[in-house]
Amino acid sequence: MFTWMVRRLFQACFVVLAMTVIVFVGVHVIGNPVDILISPEADQAERARIIANLGLDQPLWRQYLYFLNDAVHGNLGRSFVFNEPALKLIGGRMPATLELAVTAVLFSICFGVPLGLYAGLKPDSFFGRTVMAGSILGFSLPSFWVGLMLIMVFAVQLGWLPSTGRGQTEVLFGIHWSFLTWDGLRHMFMPALNLSLFNISLVLRLTRAGVRETLPMDYIKFARAKGLSPARVIFVHVLKNIMIPVVTVVGLELGSTIAFAVVTESVFAWPGMGKLIIDSINVLDRPVIVAYLMMIVLLFITINLVVDILYTVLDPRVRLETKA
Amino acid sequence: MSVTLEVRNLRTHFHTRGGILKAVDDVSFSVEQGQVMGLVGESGSGKSVTGFSIIGLVDPPGRIAGGQILYRGQDLAKISEREMRSLRGNRIAMIFQDPMMTLNPVLRIDTQMIETVQAHANVSKAEARTRSRDALGMVGIPSPEERLNSYPHQFSGGMRQRVAIAIALLHNPDLLIADEPTTALDVTIQAQILAEVQKLAAEHGTALIWITHDLSVIAGLADRIAVMYAGRVVESGDAASVLDRPLHPYTHGLIGSVPSRNKRGEKLRQIPGMTPSLLSLPPGCAFRTRCARATAACGQEPPEESPETGRMVRCFHPMEAVSA
Amino acid sequence: MTDPSHAVAADAPVLPKEETPFRRFVSEFAESKLALVGLAVFSVIALLAIFASWITPQNPYDLAQLDIMDGRLPPGSKSLSGYTFILGTDDQGRDMFSGMLFGLRISLSVGVGSALFAAVVGTTLGLLAAFFGRRVDTVIMRLVDLQLSFPSILVALMILAVLGKGVMNVMLALVMVEWAYYARTVRATAMVERRREYIEAAQCLALPWRRIMFRHLLPNCLPPLIVVATQQVARAIALEATLSFLGLGVPITEPSLGLLIANGYQYMLSGKYWISFYPGLALLVTIVSINLVGDQLRDVLNPRLKK
Numbered sequence A: 001m002f003t004w005m006v007r008r009l010f011q012a013c014f015v016v017l018a019m020t021v022i023v024f025v026g027v028h029v030i031g032n033p034v035d036i037l038i039s040p041e042a043d044q045a046e047r048a049r050i051i052a053n054l055g056l057d058q059p060l061w062r063q064y065l066y067f068l069n070d071a072v073h074g075n076l077g078r079s080f081v082f083n084e085p086a087l088k089l090i091g092g093r094m095p096a097t098l099e100l101a102v103t104a105v106l107f108s109i110c111f112g113v114p115l116g117l118y119a120g121l122k123p124d125s126f127f128g129r130t131v132m133a134g135s136i137l138g139f140s141l142p143s144f145w146v147g148l149m150l151i152m153v154f155a156v157q158l159g160w161l162p163s164t165g166r167g168q169t170e171v172l173f174g175i176h177w178s179f180l181t182w183d184g185l186r187h188m189f190m191p192a193l194n195l196s197l198f199n200i201s202l203v204l205r206l207t208r209a210g211v212r213e214t215l216p217m218d219y220i221k222f223a224r225a226k227g228l229s230p231a232r233v234i235f236v237h238v239l240k241n242i243m244i245p246v247v248t249v250v251g252l253e254l255g256s257t258i259a260f261a262v263v264t265e266s267v268f269a270w271p272g273m274g275k276l277i278i279d280s281i282n283v284l285d286r287p288v289i290v291a292y293l294m295m296i297v298l299l300f301i302t303i304n305l306v307v308d309i310l311y312t313v314l315d316p317r318v319r320l321e322t323k324a
Numbered sequence B: 001m002s003v004t005l006e007v008r009n010l011r012t013h014f015h016t017r018g019g020i021l022k023a024v025d026d027v028s029f030s031v032e033q034g035q036v037m038g039l040v041g042e043s044g045s046g047k048s049v050t051g052f053s054i055i056g057l058v059d060p061p062g063r064i065a066g067g068q069i070l071y072r073g074q075d076l077a078k079i080s081e082r083e084m085r086s087l088r089g090n091r092i093a094m095i096f097q098d099p100m101m102t103l104n105p106v107l108r109i110d111t112q113m114i115e116t117v118q119a120h121a122n123v124s125k126a127e128a129r130t131r132s133r134d135a136l137g138m139v140g141i142p143s144p145e146e147r148l149n150s151y152p153h154q155f156s157g158g159m160r161q162r163v164a165i166a167i168a169l170l171h172n173p174d175l176l177i178a179d180e181p182t183t184a185l186d187v188t189i190q191a192q193i194l195a196e197v198q199k200l201a202a203e204h205g206t207a208l209i210w211i212t213h214d215l216s217v218i219a220g221l222a223d224r225i226a227v228m229y230a231g232r233v234v235e236s237g238d239a240a241s242v243l244d245r246p247l248h249p250y251t252h253g254l255i256g257s258v259p260s261r262n263k264r265g266e267k268l269r270q271i272p273g274m275t276p277s278l279l280s281l282p283p284g285c286a287f288r289t290r291c292a293r294a295t296a297a298c299g300q301e302p303p304e305e306s307p308e309t310g311r312m313v314r315c316f317h318p319m320e321a322v323s324a
Numbered sequence C: 001m002t003d004p005s006h007a008v009a010a011d012a013p014v015l016p017k018e019e020t021p022f023r024r025f026v027s028e029f030a031e032s033k034l035a036l037v038g039l040a041v042f043s044v045i046a047l048l049a050i051f052a053s054w055i056t057p058q059n060p061y062d063l064a065q066l067d068i069m070d071g072r073l074p075p076g077s078k079s080l081s082g083y084t085f086i087l088g089t090d091d092q093g094r095d096m097f098s099g100m101l102f103g104l105r106i107s108l109s110v111g112v113g114s115a116l117f118a119a120v121v122g123t124t125l126g127l128l129a130a131f132f133g134r135r136v137d138t139v140i141m142r143l144v145d146l147q148l149s150f151p152s153i154l155v156a157l158m159i160l161a162v163l164g165k166g167v168m169n170v171m172l173a174l175v176m177v178e179w180a181y182y183a184r185t186v187r188a189t190a191m192v193e194r195r196r197e198y199i200e201a202a203q204c205l206a207l208p209w210r211r212i213m214f215r216h217l218l219p220n221c222l223p224p225l226i227v228v229a230t231q232q233v234a235r236a237i238a239l240e241a242t243l244s245f246l247g248l249g250v251p252i253t254e255p256s257l258g259l260l261i262a263n264g265y266q267y268m269l270s271g272k273y274w275i276s277f278y279p280g281l282a283l284l285v286t287i288v289s290i291n292l293v294g295d296q297l298r299d300v301l302n303p304r305l306k307k
Helices: A002-030 A033-037 A044-054 A060-072 A086-121 A126-140 A143-157 A182-214 A218-225 A230-267 A273-282 A286-314 A316-323 B047-055 B081-087 B109-120 B125-138 B157-168 B187-204 B215-219 B239-244 B249-257 C004-011 C021-029 C033-050 C096-132 C134-149 C152-163 C167-194 C197-204 C209-245 C257-268 C274-301
Strands: A170-172 A175-177 B003-016 B019-032 B036-040 B062-071 B092-095 B175-179 B207-212 B224-229 B232-238
Touching: A002 A060, A002 A286, A002 C152, A086 A126, A086 A175, A086 A182, A086 A230, A086 A273, A086 A286, A126 A182, A126 C274, A143 A182, A143 A230, A143 C209, A143 C257, A143 C274, A182 A230, A218 A230, A218 B092, A230 A273, A230 A286, A230 B109, A230 C152, A230 C209, A273 A286, A273 C152, A286 C152, B003 B047, B003 B207, B019 B036, B019 B047, B019 B062, B019 B207, B019 B224, B019 B232, B036 B047, B036 B215, B047 B062, B047 B092, B047 B175, B047 B207, B092 B157, B109 B125, B109 B157, B125 B157, B157 B187, B175 B187, B187 B207, B207 B215, B215 B239, B224 B239, B224 B249, B232 B239, B232 B249, C021 C274, C033 C096, C033 C274, C096 C134, C096 C167, C096 C209, C096 C257, C096 C274, C134 C167, C152 C167, C152 C209, C167 C209, C197 C209, C209 C257, C209 C274, C257 C274
Parallel strands: B036 B207, B036 B224, B092 B175, B175 B207
Antiparallel strands: A170 A175, B003 B019, B003 B062, B224 B232
16 A cells, blocks of 8 residues: 555656656747747847846756756746736635635536436436436537526526626635635536536436446345335445445546636636636736646646545555555 | 245236246245245246245336235235335345345445344444344354454455345344355355354244255255246145155256265256246246156146145146155 | 339348448448437538538628628628628627638538547557557557546647647647547557457568558557547537637637637627527537437447447
8 A cells, every 4th residue: 555655656746747847848949938938028138138047048958957946946937917926826816716616526416416316216217318418418518608608598688696707705714715605606606517517417427327337236135125215225325336436536527627617717707727827828928827837737646646545545445455 | 833924826027028027927835934945946937036026126127916925914015115114124034145246345244234223123323233243143253343344345255145144134034035045155155054044043933935946955954845937836845745756847857957975876867958938938837848748738737736735736747646 | 002112022022232331330320310310410510611602691701891880780680781690790790600600610620620630640659559569558558648637628728828829739739639539549449459360460471560550450440430530529629619719729810619609708798699609509519410420420330339
């Protein structure tokens, strides 16, 4: 178990390192680093001074080491637009994105598991079939379009929910959160639903497949033969078997959800880091772009690592195999 | 002695695409308190479906199409699901063939036992746990207190079957249906389990229905035997006389197929052909296509006849005439 | 018995047409009505896109034909020059129907083009991995795993962030996102095929490896490849639309469906739904019809599901 974890950690570090190389090469070799790192308004003398200052006259490998050194110390340059350290800028926007992504993941379980359970228990019913057909749409529809339709129907036509923004926020641990106010929750509902649509479909299908697979098992028949209530059989014996793969997949999807928040945040003008990166790409605010990419890669690899470890802890069978 | 269970003209049919499959077709037998009833037949003869019919766990497309299942005079085919549930695992219990599959792999043993206790007895969790521990000790599981905290995969096959038996006997049932519980086990373990169940059933006066395809298992265990073929009981009677003087050619063939130490060197006799598909049974006696004694008369339905007290046979040409 | 052909069909046993694999494939595909509808709808869409310049009443890129006074008219309105805009106009006074068909053309060509290019890259790498095994296999499959562990949008964002916007860069991003799916599928199939006798026979004949790979191995990997390609075309179209919607995709002068939707977005809040809605509908119908076809292809071509 311990050697396995060390190996896994080592792998993760390697991927992070590989990604820094890719980003570095991308920004410093393919693009012109002078354009990227120096504000276009700088004059000739200042350019020369900054080039020397940044070590851009140095050989590439040394430049990479400088870059790595800076990155480790949290220095990824200043935003041209906001004139703030890029990392601090992104860190400030991160809670909004995390809040949205975590809510979306919760949504995917709250909607996906019951719907999938129903479709699995009554596969031939009208509602069961409808749910399955709907899940195909959930997979194939571009999420920005669904977001627009949500706004059109619920904000413009019906006027039930606010269309854009984060609403009123409340401070907790020095960070602004939307989920602490009613207005914030109202603002969060549509974006979170939009972001979770793909995951709802995914969880729904997983749950349904799990139910279909588990129901004919002898241990379910034995549980019934013990005289347990149908509720106990379904919610304990069936669901416990299904929740392990569902939780794993949902956990793995958290990273994707954060990445896809880029789209949802743009549609709903949600002031998270996804919105920031799109704005930054559009105005070529490269330090922010680099900082975002590094940040999200790190986040991603951390999530994968944590889910892997959680998985072994959750499933008694896997746990034993790794011990043995 | 009082009759615990009497099955009268039971019919359990499966409505499949290929037509109505008569898995159990006009089956009658009875079991008295403390008695062991052996239900013998090849796979597909309907013996397991008979068991599931009694405990009310026939799943669609199957359903009980007719007949009575009288448990202490109460017809189980008529009572509500709720009433049936209060009997299941309480007064009537069942153990299954494959011990690897009968326990839920993701739930600990204590969970699976305590829920059974609490399903039928209004006791505290601690009390339920104590009872579970005692039950484990009773079926010969060493250090039951620690084993309660284990998961099923931490047990061997034989141990798992013991756990299943302990669960089935938690409420000292009046009737235990054992559906080939030793088939999947090693021979030595098989004998232990056999002896264990016999002992426990005798102690509590539990009536036992032992379903098997293996006559040698039933020989030393059963008081009465019913032989099933293609959904029907073709012969029944007390164990000794059925085994010594089989009347039906099928029973005779079955006994001949058992390899025996005494008949070493002799050629094993075998029943030619295969069990017919229940969807395309020949009219009349279902066995006639494999029977050496079949005549034109066998195209008619053979009636139940009782050539001597306590015996029944469905055959126009029984093996021996009524002997003195 | 008035109809002679009927009589023949009833009496004589129907002469079975020669059962070719292709015929069987066609008849199996036709078992799903939904898939046939999907195929029909997609064919219509493809034809509309290809012949857009002949069908549309207006060339949406020709600024001389546009009149700003016609801007944001609802569907069914008459233009100043007397023409009816059946789907309304956008903020530039562009006929939505014309703009949509031209947008569809761009969306489809970017989607199909990138899917094809990704197929070539992915298939070649997958075949190489399966054929040579060992280190080549390890390196390629590690890359595939790495690629697949990142969500498509993130990979596309990275590439566009580094390279900047533009049609070619979008195509490149889509190829980078998709090649790994092809590589994984082709490798898996090729690994199985590789152990078959006909490959051994070809090797015994000392045929050059390129010939074995492309002439012998590749044709046997085609069925799963076709399935993946269909799915990836739909994904590519959706992703291109998303990127264009975010303003990272095609240039504003030649808007794809995604960009048309983005253009209408700001007017949607004031109730002028049609500028976004109809291009969105076109996008939706395109993607769903491709997916319907793809699902049936998967069922028909998957050997594991065959009885």
